[in-house]
Amino acid sequence: MKGSNTIKLQIANMDKVYDNGDGVRDISLDVYNGELVTMLGPSGCGKTTILRTIGGFLTIDKGDITIDGKSIANLPPEKRPTAMVFQSYNLWPHMSIYENLAFGLKLRKIPKDEIARRIEAMLEMVKMTGSQKKYPNQLSGGQQQRIAIARSLLLQPEVLLLDEPFSALDAKIRMQMREELKKIQSELGITIVFVTHDQEEAMAISHRIVVMNKGKFEQIGTPTEIYDNPASKYVASFIGEMNFWKQGENLTAVRPENVKIIPGFQDAAINGTIRTIMILGHYVDVNIQCGEEVIKSFIPRTELTALDVGDKVHVEFGKSNVFSQDGSAV
Helix, strand or coil: CCCCCCEEEEEEEEEEECCCCCEEEEEEEEEECCCEEEEECCCCCCHHHHHHHHHCCCCCCEEEEEECCEECCCCCHHHCCEEEECCCCCCCCCCCHHHHHHHHHHHCCCCHHHHHHHHHHHHHHCCCCCCCCCCHHHCCHHHHHHHHHHHHHHCCCCEEEEECCCCCCCHHHHHHHHHHHHHHHHHHCCEEEEEECCHHHHHHHCCEEEEEECCEEEEEECHHHHHHCCCEHHHHHHCCCCEEEEECCEEEEECHHHEEEEECCCCCCEEEEEEEEEEECCEEEEEEEECCEEEEEEEEHHHHHHCCCCCEEEEEECCCEEECCCCEEC
16 A cells, blocks of 8 residues: 655645636645555546646646655756656657666766666566667557656656556556556555546556546545545546436435346336346346336346346345435435
């Protein structure tokens, strides 16, 4: 889990508003030493804006950003104790992998033999040993992104900033990269702020998640807290699959894995007809048409034998959350 209760990065009452009125207002966030915090939300919600203000690529309009208690708000990017990894790798194509990795260290006047030693150790850590003489165009997307992360880590930043770093990779490589990042992060104990619109990615790698909506924080919590106890209908619908069922004035929200299917109609129950059955590996996704609404249920494959498309069934809800009409938790 988190490295300590020491605050590494603090954003206090920060505004960054663009000419068109978009941006973020009055944002405050504490990130602890050795913690991986993910900003999660749809395009345009302000997550990359926050990352770029931390990195110094955008100036803030109000508030402050501190690392280890010192304000960095007026420092240019190169003077900040941060390093940023972009979606597009940003490796120099005319330089070998070794030259790409050594560039920042040379600027810091680190001795040649020390540079060589650090690069070798870092390539081993990101599983890219032996690639020093290659050029970026000789590597796959996943390999280039490993090098981009290695280059940032070599600068030994106090805070590493990652902007959708795996979104250009295919699904299998993306999962491997998440595992690698999680392993490196825990080995080095480095503080990371990660930006993604992919809720599965956020759930997989984060100590805490900041769910964003239109420039505001909807909820900050561990993946388990956000999944099990969403603070609003927006969070409930954004993280994982969720069924919403109107009951009186309120909406009941229930995860598909908490929907039980029982053969036959029953008075005073939610009755319906099985619409589709999809086998997804070890579990099955069953859609039930209940009046105008469709309820989704995830069941173990072993329970499938008793069910078929067109069967009349009723459903029972297990663990659920309740939201009022304005979307807040009841």
